[in-house]
Amino acid sequence: MAADELFGDLPEQAKPPAEATARGAPRLREPQRDQIALRAVDIESLIGEDHPVRLIWSYVEGLDLSDLEDRIKARGDRPGHPATSPRLLLALWLSATSEGVGSARALERLCESHDAYRWLCGGVSVNYHMLADFRVGCADLLDRLLCEHLAALAKAGLVDLETLAQDGVRVRASAGAASFRREATLDKHLAQAEAVVEDLKGEVEARSDASNQRIRAARERAARERQGRLKAAQTALAEIKQRRKEREEKRGNGKKPKEPRASTTDADARVMKMAGGGFRPAYNVQVTSAAGEQIVTGLNVTSIGSDRGLMRPMLEQQRTRPGGLPKRHLVDGGFGSAEDIEWAHAEGVEVFCPPTQSKHGTDPCLPRRGDGPGVLAWRARMASEAGKARYKTRSTCECIHARWRNWDLRQLTVRGIEKVRAVVLWFALTNNILQGIRLRTA
Template identity: 55%
Template sequence: MGDEQLFENLPEQDKSQPGGRGSVRLRVPERSQIAMQVAALDDLIAEDHPVRSVWAFVEGLDLSHLYDLVKAREGHPGHPPAAPELMVALWLWATVEGVGSARQLDRLCRDHLVYRWLCGGVSMNYHTLSSFRIAHMAVLERLLAQGVAAMVQAGLVSADTLAQDGLRVRAGAGAGSFRRHERLDKLLAAAQERVERLRAEVETDPAAGDRRQRAAKERGAREREARIKAAQERMKELEAERERREKTNKKEVAKQKEPRASTTDAEARVIKMADGGWRPSYNMQIISAPAYQVIVAVDIDTTGSDRGLGRPGIETVQAQGYNPRNYLVDGGFTKKDDIEWAHANGIKMWCPPGQTKHGSDPYAPKKDDGVGVADWRERMKAEQGKKDEALYRLRAQHECINAQARRMGLRQLSLRGRVKARIQLLWFAIAHNMMRLFALSAEATA
């Protein structure tokens, strides 16, 4: 009787039918539920995550020059900036992941766990990130050279055989921003008139808020005026180059249209790309140790041809203390004067000869061949008959670096101007060599 009173208020439950299916049971999100989570930021990143290796790599760099530039000192007022190693690590990791925008990196520092781990609670903004990225080209050049030297000294890389190749990268200038000489003069006059008008409005307008807006417009007008002036200076260079070419090939130059310069990126030039199209681009020269896929040096060129760039590349690596015995380039670099000069300096240039106009044997000796060119023809003819053991096959491994450059964002530049384009190329070179250092070190210890 007591048991009946104890359970008499329980609701009646339906009995499941034999052989039937019950109601669906699911786990649904409960976003309004309050929960307490206590964890260190360092515990949220796996111990073997690659970003830890990047941070360890940056901690080993010599960044004393960047520390000397810090104005915030003990006993003096001023807001302390972010540590230089943090800024370098953020841009190296962003480059590895193909992030080329300071605004995008700023968002990642707030929302992405890996970037938050790198920041370690240090706040970021895109102005600081953007300014740091382009402010220290000399430091980046030194870091690239020191990194290569360290790998050579450690026996991970040999500079006995080097390769050079050009990588055409789309510039930040639009195709519609190119103007001819007459149009540039009109645009400059209009820009100067606008600057003067806005300046007068700022000085006479009593409203402070509106005055700030007009000042911003005036600053934008001044920047446009400066870009147009830079385009005019570039136009003078293009016209001088056209006059030089007319002296040697007047008929071909006569067929070409009047030169044009961009009002957004004056140093960019319309170049024929790998797909056959013509776009505003920069010709990025990358010199590497192809057997190890390590970048030794970089440079920026604005011409659409690689011809004649072999000697400047060799001189660049010689200035860094390397004297390769073999220098591998593709057919676009082939120039007899460079081959003779390299031979005189004890360097063998390996590059395929161009096709002759009359279909004759390009490997056959010519009357005007020097000692170096004659030796080059014999070497390339013998190299053509080889297969797996051919030295020139190493040049193909340089293409892996070009592929990595595309993967890391070197498809279209987010920065304008030759200097800034070189800076973006240097960030890629350091990030690429860093990843190669990790791989080569792992192979050496395996």
């Protein structure tokens, strides 16, 4: 078909006048996005004067970080690349925690693109390896800073340490549910891992080819790490068996317990009942706080799914922290045991904990046969209106857990109880810094 027949119905278009053709094509400024642009940036003006990151930096500036600075080898005229300031790394993670950023890679990207983090860095480059190592490697420093900040708040009269509340929150572990194995399976996998390690070790020693040798060395290292995780799982399995045996001796119900299992990826994680009613690999994070001010005074991470018996360890920890043992300790109903209440009574601590309901329908606050002086005083205290009103203030400590959930403390990205404790300490210190600023402002 000819072109004239195909477009025959279209109106004729007038040709441009000769004068317009002679002028040439129009010159336009089109975007060229593949070019490299150099810009002059005033880093100080990237954020406003009232930006929250300035408050975090002002806190970090006044800290004594000599413990970390003493580890730096690049000093004076000695050779070596200058180290990244520990104050910068501390401020970066405090700011990231307050915004729900828990990934070192995500924080590295923010330091390149986000104005607040670019202001903190001030032209200093960071990488995710450095950020990840710093996050989990300074738990002792974070605990010390938590105590020092708490002591400063108490000295300023902003926090009452005579009444503390304790509560636990279960945080999903990094281990998968399918990583839990029984003893026979663990033994089988461990034997396979040991055989792989021996084979790879022989290959590395026999070959001299550098590139292939590095590949085999990396494979051998991965096999050794898997072998170490399997051995840790076996150790955890033995602890679970011992704990179950002790529990069965106490209860003596005659039921045959299920065969225990341990995780091959995170041996410290345990399957726990979560708040939603399901069972997941998790850690039990115990938090003691000044409930009225929502300030964390101490925390501990355990692999025990039940809160029973965890009140006394937290009180013993509180003895060595600012304020010492409190006069009043508020806990949920699952924490109370007669032994712990008697111990607290002997230490001068009044426990506020709702008693469990009796199977026979009797008043649980009435004295019972075998009650010691501490338990008798506790029952009378919880039967009084003043005691019930005092216990109601415990619910304020739940706001700390809610704030941590908003900061995305829902599932951990690290493995091992020590690393988990370091991550939770970041949340506790960040909570206290921001809450302390609010208390001073109020």
